[in-house]
Amino acid sequence: QVQLQESGPGLVKPSQTLSLTCTVSGGSISSGSYYWSWIRQPAGKGLEWIGRIYTSGSTNYNPSLKSRVTISVDTSKNQFSLKLSSVTAADTAVYYCAREDTLGEIWGQGTLVTVSS
Amino acid sequence: QSVLTQPPSVSAAPGQKVTISCSGSSSNIGNNYVSWYQQLPGTAPKLLIYENNKRPSGIPDRFSGSKSGTSATLGITGLQTGDEADYYCGTWDSSLSAGKVFGGGTKLTVL
Numbered sequence: 001q002v003q004l005q006e007s008g009p010g011l012v013k014p015s016q017t018l019s020l021t022c023t024v025s026g027g028s029i030s031s032g033s034y035y036w037s038w039i040r041q042p043a044g045k046g047l048e049w050i051g052r053i054y055t056s057g058s059t060n061y062n063p064s065l066k067s068r069v070t071i072s073v074d075t076s077k078n079q080f081s082l083k084l085s086s087v088t089a090a091d092t093a094v095y096y097c098a099r100e101d102t103l104g105e106i107w108g109q110g111t112l113v114t115v116s117s
Numbered sequence: 118q119s120v121l122t123q124p125p126s127v128s129a130a131p132g133q134k135v136t137i138s139c140s141g142s143s144s145n146i147g148n149n150y151v152s153w154y155q156q157l158p159g160t161a162p163k164l165l166i167y168e169n170n171k172r173p174s175g176i177p178d179r180f181s182g183s184k185s186g187t188s189a190t191l192g193i194t195g196l197q198t199g200d201e202a203d204y205y206c207g208t209w210d211s212s213l214s215a216g217k218v219f220g221g222g223t224k225l226t227v228l
Contacts, residue, residue, distance in 0.1 A: 035219075039162075046119060047154075047162065047205055049217035063214040097162055104153070104173035105164040 002027040016047035019083040022097030030075040035100040040093040121220035124168040128226040139206030151189040
């Protein structure tokens with residue numbers, strides 16, 4: 001059974017780059033036809049889609065974040081990652097990674113990232 | 118302000134049925150599949166419905182989804198206290214600002 005686990009610093013300073021990794025277990029990140037996505041949720045608020053990368057390597061990003069976001073895959077580590085540059089307090093949220101295919105979605109448990117000096 | 122509009126809250130008694138609406142436009146719900154998610158307190162969202170009305174393996178048939186025009190509806194029958202959660206709709210938006218969009222979420226209270 002495929003599982004996803006987010007990891008990365010829980011505290012990032014303003015103007016720096018937020019970097020998170022999603023480790024995939026129970027299956028290969030390079031097999032099949034999947035979208036590997038990042039979604040975030042500020043405390044007490046709703047979900048915001050950040051972007052995704054397809055198995056082929058093509059990416060889609062939220063237009064409101066596109067200038068600051070990079071999503072990539074590391075097949076050797078069975079991981080995919082999120083980089084969000086020039087962060088501010090408004091980027092404080094729980095960040096989720098997810099896998100999406102034609103049969104549904106699997107989400108990680110999420111990781112809290114706080115932007116503060 | 119979310120692209121998709123959901124009621125902030127709904128409530129019903131155990132055993133009863135409840136519906137949650139999700140309203141959008143032709144650039145999102147009108148021309149794309151809708152998904153529904155359940156988020157229990159302190160946990161990650163879980164997919165309940167995909168492609169408007171399909172249930173992933175393991176989701177009971179008490180949960181159902183439908184779509185008509187630019188709106189979608191999640192139905193839950195035989196309400197249980199364990200169904201108390203936040204529910205979100207989501208879909209792709211094909212406008213110039215293309216991307217996945219979500220509703221603001223609906224808090225379900227089982228009285």
